[in-house]
Amino acid sequence: MSQFFQIHPENPQQRLINQAVEIINRGGVVIYPTDCAYALGCHLGDKSALEKIKRIRQLDDKHNFTLVCRDLSEISTYAKVDNSCYRLLKSHTPGAYTFILKATSEVPRRLLHPKRRTIGIRIPDNPIALALTEALGEPIMSTSLIMPGEEMPLMDPYEMRELLQHQVDLVIDGGYCGMEATSVINLVEETPEIIREGAGDVSDF
Numbered sequence: 450m451s452q453f454f455q456i457h458p459e460n461p462q463q464r465l466i467n468q469a470v471e472i473i474n475r476g477g478v479v480i481y482p483t484d485c486a487y488a489l490g491c492h493l494g495d496k497s498a499l500e501k502i503k504r505i506r507q508l509d510d511k512h513n514f515t516l517v518c519r520d521l522s523e524i525s526t527y528a529k530v531d532n533s534c535y536r537l538l539k540s541h542t543p544g545a546y547t548f549i550l551k552a553t554s555e556v557p558r559r560l561l562h563p564k565r566r567t568i569g570i571r572i573p574d575n576p577i578a579l580a581l582t583e584a585l586g587e588p589i590m591s592t593s594l595i596m597p598g599e600e601m602p603l604m605d606p607y608e609m610r611e612l613l614q615h616q617v618d619l620v621i622d623g624g625y626c627g628m629e630a631t632s633v634i635n636l637v638e639e640t641p642e643i644i645r646e647g648a649g650d651v652s653d654f
Contacts, residue, residue, distance in 0.1 A: 477618030515569035545648035
């Protein structure tokens with residue numbers, strides 16, 4: 450049975466954030482808010498938690514997972530970033546974007562696209578998500594909470610708890626946070642490529 454925390458969307462209670470991080474560190478799967486929609490998250494190195502998320506979403510090995518980071522300095526540990534790429538990231542984070550980058554050896558291979566060795570990176574403009582990554586001290590392995598056969602993510606934390614209370618360890622109710630996916634920008638090549646137009650403004654790319 451999952452736990453259910455109501456966390457203030459603008460001033461997250463540190464006590465609850467710390468408890469959520471404990472659950473992640475113990476191998477738990479959590480549902481948490483971002484600046485676009487609710488997401489499923491787990492510890493970067495936890496294989497069984499990742500498998501649980503794959504089962505919930507019915508994902509195959511080609512799915513590009515995302516590392517939700519707290520700031521730009523953390524990105525360079527997990528992704529290869531040159532100067533022009535860094536400038537683009539700096540002007541668009543935090544925000545509703547997922548950037549596809551070449552991964553470094555710090556990223557577990559099971560999280561990478563099997564052929565391209567890429568990883569999705571994002572810094573959400575959401576106080577709860579940022580507080581979680583700050584307290585965790587590393588990125589959260591993440592994917593949007595879209596149920597199999599659905600196109601839109603789940604929006605209501607009470608519905609999430611009802612549907613998934615036996616499959617996740619924690620549901621964080623952080624209020625309404627939208628239902629539009631991030632804009633996905635591929636920065637692997639010299640010229641940025643818009644993979645998906647979502648909540649983030651793509652006119653700069």
